[in-house]
Amino acid sequence: MAKRVVVGMSGGVDSSLAAALLQEQGYDVVGLFMRNWHETDEGGNCSADQDFYDVRNVCNRLGIPYFSVDFADQYYQRVFLQFVEEYRKGRTPNPDVLCNREIKFDPFVKQALAMGADYIATGHYCNVRHADDGYHYLCRAADDNKDQTYFLNQVTSEQLSKILFPLGDLDKPTVRALAQKYGLSTAQKKDSTGICFIGERNFRQFLSQYIPMRRGEIRTRDGAVVGEHEGVFYYTLGQRRGLGIGGCGNGERWFVVDKDVERNILYVSQGDQSELYRNALECDDFHVIAKPLADAEFDCEVRIRHRQPLQRARAIRLASGGLRIEFEHAQRAIAPGQYAVAYVGDVCIGGGVIERALQVE
Secondary structure (H helix, E strand, C coil), X not given: CCCEEEEECCCCHHHHXXXXXHHHCCCEEEEEEXXXXXXXXXXXXXXXXXXXXXXXXXXXXXXXXXXXXXXXHHHHHHHHHHHHHHHXXXXXXXXXXXXXXXXXXXXXXXXXXXXXXXXXXXXXXXXXXECCCCCEEEECCCCCCCCCHHHHCCCCHHHHCCEECCCCCCCHHHHHHHHHHCCCCCCCCCCCCCCCCCCCCCHHXXXXXXXXXXCEEEECCCCCEXXXXXXXXXXXXXXXXXCCCCCCCCCCCEEEEEEECCCCEEEXXXXXXXXXXXXXXXXXXXXXXXXXXXXXXXXXXXXCCCCCCCEEEEEEECCCCCEEEEEEEEEECCCEXXXXXXXXXXXXXXXXXXXXXXXXX
C-alpha cells in the first residue's frame, strides 16, 4: 500500500503544488486545511472561507480527499494572547514562529497522525536531512530568497522525522509554472502577506482593540519634545514611517531608537543612525533543533529577521542555557521579542527569542 501523506493546505499555490507533487510520486495524499481565526475583515469577509474554497478546488482537481480542522481556540490561547502580551511589553513578537511551534507542528501533526498519516507535508521552502547519527536536520531551501527555515526554528528532530517539504529544491517561478502545468486554480494566486489574523486591516487600529491607546511624548535623547505618539507599543525599533514629525529638525529622516513603556515615552533620532547599531545579542533560552551543542563557542551565521542576508557571528553558550551571539559586523535595530536563528553551513541549528541587544568589545 502507498504511504499516506497528510498535506497542510492553506489555499495557496505552495501547498497546492506540494500535494500535486506528492501525488505524482505515488503517495496516498490527503489535504487538511487549518482554520485558526474566525473574525472577518472590515468588509465582512472571512479570508479563511475563500482559502478553503481554493483548497477544495485544488483537491477536486487532483482527485484527493480533503478535510478542515478548527484550531481557533488553541491559536487564540497559544499564539494570539502571547502576541498581544509581547506588544504590551513594548517588544516585537513573531506570530509565524509561534504558529509553527504551537499549532502546525503540534495539534495539526497529532490530527494528521490520527488520520493515519505516515508523513506530514507542508508547502514550506525548506529541506530535511536524515543523518546517520540518528538526528534529523532542518536545512535551507535551494532558493535562498524564499527560504523559510527562519520560521521553523523551534521544530524538533523528532518532528522532522515525519515531515516532507516537496518544494525545498524549487524556486517560486518554477512552483507557479508547475502549478499551471497541473491545472491548479491557485497557480497565480497572490501570496499572503502580513499577519494572518490582521489581514488587510490597519495594524494600529487592530492592536488598539486589545491594547488601549495612550498618547505620550516623542523625545530626542537630549530631552527635546518633538511630537506626540499614539502608544509606544505601536512602534518598532528603527521605524521611520508614521511618526508624524517630518517637518521639524534638519530635514533628515526621523527613526525610533528606544521605547520607555513604563513612562510612555518614544525616543527618536534624526539623521545619525549609530545608536541603532549593536554588535551582539543574548537569548535567555536557545532551542536546538537536533544534535545538542557540543562546543562552548562556535562560528555560525545568523538571521535576526526573515529574508535578512546571513550574518557571520560567534556564538557563545551561557551558563543559563541561553546563547550570546557576537556579530562580525554591527547589526541595525536588533529588536527584543524577535528571533535570532543560527546556521552552520546549510543546517539551521535552532533559534531563540532576542532578550537584549549589546555592544561588546
